Amino acid sequence: MSGGRDGAALLNADRGLASEPRLLLGGPIATEIRAGLAEDFAAFKARWGKVPTLAIVLVGADAPSAVYLQQILRSCQKVGVDGRLVEIGGDVTPDAVCEQIERLNADPSVAGIIVQMPLPSHISLRTVIDSIDPAKDIDGIHPRNAGLLSLGYDGFLPATAQASVEILKRSGIEIAGKRVVVVGRSNVVGKPAALLLIREHGTVTVLHSRTRDLGHHTRDAEILVVAAGKPGLITGEMLSPGAVVVDVGINVVPDGAGGEKLVGDVDFDSARGVVSAITPVPGGVGPLTNALLLSHLLQAATDQEARR
Numbered sequence: 001m002s003g004g005r006d007g008a009a010l011l012n013a014d015r016g017l018a019s020e021p022r023l024l025l026g027g028p029i030a031t032e033i034r035a036g037l038a039e040d041f042a043a044f045k046a047r048w049g050k051v052p053t054l055a056i057v058l059v060g061a062d063a064p065s066a067v068y069l070q071q072i073l074r075s076c077q078k079v080g081v082d083g084r085l086v087e088i089g090g091d092v093t094p095d096a097v098c099e100q101i102e103r104l105n106a107d108p109s110v111a112g113i114i115v116q117m118p119l120p121s122h123i124s125l126r127t128v129i130d131s132i133d134p135a136k137d138i139d140g141i142h143p144r145n146a147g148l149l150s151l152g153y154d155g156f157l158p159a160t161a162q163a164s165v166e167i168l169k170r171s172g173i174e175i176a177g178k179r180v181v182v183v184g185r186s187n188v189v190g191k192p193a194a195l196l197l198i199r200e201h202g203t204v205t206v207l208h209s210r211t212r213d214l215g216h217h218t219r220d221a222e223i224l225v226v227a228a229g230k231p232g233l234i235t236g237e238m239l240s241p242g243a244v245v246v247d248v249g250i251n252v253v254p255d256g257a258g259g260e261k262l263v264g265d266v267d268f269d270s271a272r273g274v275v276s277a278i279t280p281v282p283g284g285v286g287p288l289t290n291a292l293l294l295s296h297l298l299q300a301a302t303d304q305e306a307r308r
């Protein structure tokens with residue numbers, strides 16, 4: 001498959017496609033959502049006399065998640081809510097992590113709790129997830145919220161999975177009836193994204209690390225959502241001409257000049273000549289994720305105040 005700008009333009013022209021694919025940008029959508037949220041949080045403050053707190057639990061130091069956390073904290077600032085980083089040393093016991101979460105569950109100023117992954121290997125993910133109050137579980141990882149999603153009922157959705165679907169809907173891309181392929185089956189991204197795409201009436205196939213001949217399936221996709229955490233896993237030759245691609249992957253790789261850069265799971269240079277639309281990394285799904293998370297915080301805070 002020919003890479004580079006000119007090769008991509010020629011390939012797309014041969015296929016009768018636009019010379020460059022449409023870039024599905026999350027930033028402008030996120031800005032619009034945040035503008036609405038800033039007003040809504042101001043109204044919340046006027047009504048209840050306080051701003052809700054988002055508690056972000058970080059167990060052990062982890063460089064990539066530290067970068068992500070700074071982004072969330074900045075997003076909190078932009079909409080006028082309180083972001084509270086709860087740092088716990090990596091050598092802590094599982095019980096101590098759960099006790100900390102239970103304190104946050106009981107704290108009326110905390111409306112939402114997220115736990116940064118990955119956790120240190122001696123801490124059971126299941127135990128931590130189970131200890132979060134489902135009413136404060138704004139990233140939809142508690143079994144109650146996961147169950148509600150699988151049944152098609154309202155609950156908190158995992159924000160990244162929701163962002164991968166919202167970016168399609170808000171870009172005017174029809175999902176109903178389309179052959180949709182999701183690469184990845186994690187509980188936080190691939191699986192909930194597949195469920196949401198079914199909810200949107202897509203005909204959904206899920207691929208994973210044991211799938212044989214990935215390309216055989218991806219070439220069938222009219223819409224491809226990739227969340228594998230493997231840089232360059234999907235190349236142009238694995239895509240069908242005119243496909244729409246949502247690249248959820250965020251991978252840090254060497255930039256060839258002694259530094260590092262962020263790339264997705266899709267080899268952008270070879271894909272751009274084939275697809276009709278694609279989310280860039282960075283700048284695609286990522287910015288939308290945080291904005292949606294804060295909209296969940298507003299929902300959680302409003303529900304909690306209404307119940308008091």
Ligand code: NAD
Pocket residue numbers: 160183184185186187188189190207208209210211214227228229230233248249250251285286287289
């Ligand atoms: P994960 O490691 O929990 O799951 C990866 C999934 O990909 C697994 O289901 C696995 O079966 C599948 N997979 C791995 N290798 C594969 C292969 N060779 N072929 C087919 N399937 C394969 O990761 P995750 O938490 O689901 O995250 C996935 C990606 O999304 C990561 O790059 C992560 O950084 C990124 N992410 C992005 C955001 C965002 O806001 N954009 C948020 C969370 C995660």
